[in-house]
Amino acid sequence: MMSETVRVRFAPSPTGMLHLGGARTALFNWAFARKHGGVFILRIEDTDLTRSTEESVGVILESLKWLGLFWDEGPEVGGPYGPYFQSQRLHLYREYAEKLKSTGFAYECYCTPEELKMRKEATIAQGRSWRYDRKCLHLSERERRAFREEGRKPVLRFRVPEGVTTFVDMLRGEVTFDNEELDDFVILKSDGMPTYNFACVVDDALMRITHVIRGDDHISNTPRQVLLYKALGFPCPQFAHVPMILGKDKTRLSKRHGSPSVTYYRDMGYLPEAMVNYLARLSWATGEEEKEIFTREEIIERFSLEQVTKHAAVFDLDKLNWMNSVYLRAADPLRLRDILVDILKRHGVIRDEECTAEFLEYCTKVILLMRERIRYVAQILEDAAYFFTEHYEYDPQAVETVLCEDGVPEVLQVSFELLRNLEAFDAATIEMAIREEAGRRGMKAARFIHPLRVAVSGKKVGPGLFELLEVLGKERVLARVARTLEFLKER
């Protein structure tokens, strides 16, 4: 049945960032293509001149590459069915529009937006539902000329036939629309640009797309497109409408829900393989119990549109965080180090010239210490800025419950001397010294450990103290303990 080479496409319009919903649609297309040894095509739908930007094209390409969703045909790589920017295919849309006009499937309409708006409002005021009233369906050549001489520029409308239109959705089965619902929609705007439904059909047909996999917000566009395929004499591809991703409040994911863009997550230090894994598992499951972690290869191997759910999914940051932390723990420390350094630079914590080999080494140690307790790399800056500044605050809670305990100044003073006299400053040596000292005084080691942690980090929680001291280094540790002693004296 699937002897024909599978050809699928992701067709974003470059009007902003790549959102998680779009990324997921791209992912499903990509996985489907890879699974079936097919071709994954990227097409840029930039027919809306006012909203499309080149910058946005760049961000989308960058986001897809970051996710590892490389396309086989499209921008930068070309291909036999290009160009892959709709703005460069205008002649094709005009050609096929002309064809529809000459075969009677399309007609010029000179109604202005203002006129349409007035008639629409009047109709609705009467309690009837509006669809284009076909005022221009039977215009004579004289009438058309008169309109043109008035300076009007026509749009081209598709003449929707009587009856119903049915298509098969791969997830839902047959879906039927009454053509009454589909008024004579515009296929060419007055500026000569094609509308979405028209350009989409011409391109999908010309690019030999076999499966149209897109968000289910397009279901209601599909009957119009099916009508166009028929009128144009093109074979219909198969359609699969995948569910949308919603925010916590169950409305379409948007800026209101924080940042739904792929680049935001990249910049926060999420790993692309975690993002792909999470996105894949939204609306899709393999039925394997207890298995949540899937490599790209495992996703491809298992991917099937039949297992995609039909209902919208709520984006759950908690689960993404968990999944990312799983990948973080398994990732190459040097790679995480680079992500950390990037974040530090972007936040102005360090400058390029401060990025010495020694500093990189230090960052690697920080990552090794922190990666088991963070969910995304930028969290280090949020929860453990003390690694990179001497101006950390003491958590008031920590001051109250730890530093103000009896005997803390003495403990810190003793620790200071003890640490200062250590030859080696590795975790094992430090630990032995502290435990011995505590033992000598008949105290639990915890009575040293907790005040010291607050002293050097300002916090009650954090990595194991001895490792922390080692990474911070003797000089920094002594200065911080001394500073804490001063701080306590002043209180």
Add this chain to the structure above:
RNA sequence: GCCCCCAUCGUCUAGCCAGGUUAGGACAUCGCCCUUUCAAGGCGACGGCAGCGGUUCAAAUCCGCUUGGGGGCGCCA
């Protein structure tokens, strides 16, 4: 308002198509263990078939209605 789609724990989902399970897993939450804190890990708890009617010996599963949610109704895509 009209049209289309959808409906299992708080969330993501398995099970449904080919009716018979203590309705399973994951995240989150809570508890215990481990432990210098946190995290991780181990063990456990909490928690669901939207409702109502059918069909049937038997319904999460099939059918209908209701309710709820989402989407669309542009010279946006």
